[in-house]
Amino acid sequence: MKKRLLTVILLVLSFAIGASAQRPPRGHHRPPQEIPADLLEKDDGYGAKLNVGVCFAPSFSWMYPETNGYERNGAVLHFHTGINLNINLTERKNFYFTTGILYERLGGKLTYVDNVEIPGLIVTPGTTTNRTYTSQYMTIPIGVTLKTSPLHNFSFGGNVGLYNSFLIGATNRDGYFFMSGQAGEEPELWERQKTKYNECALLKEAVYGGIGMEYIITKNTRASLYLNYAHTFTNFFKGRGQAVNSMTGEALKSKMGYVEIVLGFNFF
Secondary structure (H helix, E strand, O other), X not given: OHHHHHHHHHHHHHHHHHHHHHOOOOOOOOOOOOOOOOOOOOOOOOOXXXXXXXEEEEEEEEEEEOOOOOEEOOOEEEXXXXXXXXXXXXXXXXXXXXXXXXXXXXXXXXXEEEEEEOOOOOEEEEEEEEEEEEEEEEEEEEEEEEEOOOEOOEEEEEEEEEEEEEEEEEEEEEEEEEOOOOOOXXXXXXXXXXXXXXXXXXXXXXXXXXXXXXXXXXXXEEEEEEEEEEEEOOOOEOOXXXXXXXXXXXXXXXXXXXXXXXXXXXXX
16 A cells, blocks of 8 residues: 555656656746748838839820931820839848839820821822821830838839830821912911821830839838839831831831839838
8 A cells, every 4th residue: 555655656746847847947938939021021111022002104205206307396295104013132122123014105296298188188299297196005114123221211212124015006196287379378287186096016115214212101101203214116106018108108217215203102
């Protein structure tokens, strides 16, 4: 009987000692488990690894004609708007890959001499024409953005990249100078309403670059303002055999330049 009692006591003591050895000392806290950083985790003001934004940009665009007898005749005011996506490529988030999807309206004005047909009336040879082009594109930008570290809620940056655009539609508006036939009278300007234009290239490639600044509104929201310049390196027109001057038969060629004032909001 005494042996059994002694055995039970030894077992209880062994269990108590083992439990005491496993229990952490009083006042000691276990270190918190490490949680893997999430892609959208907020940080110390440099911006998240991934952010989505919206933008709106008034733009002034003009054309650089490369066809003899065609001259630039001023700029037109249009815009682009859309969604952009920025992906951080560095630890401190100063270097971003930028893409997205934009709706763009661009255009320009040209003056040239051509044969003009007035439907139901006459064809007048050698008529001075002022034409305003407007084209609409779906654009996918691909570029990089460099940003400084935030200082007093402001950071400064620069961007460079490509605009890859697909034509949605195009229109033109014409103005013609006609002689009235009266001696001593000035040429008369006739205006034609906008019409669908079918001689615009389906693809547009442009390089862009600019500088700007961002303001940290909250930890989750930033406002940005960038000034960009873009220049196309593809022909605005379709090319030989499709867009020509009816007097000379020369193919129409023109590049385009435009300045954008890009207003944006980024959400983390």
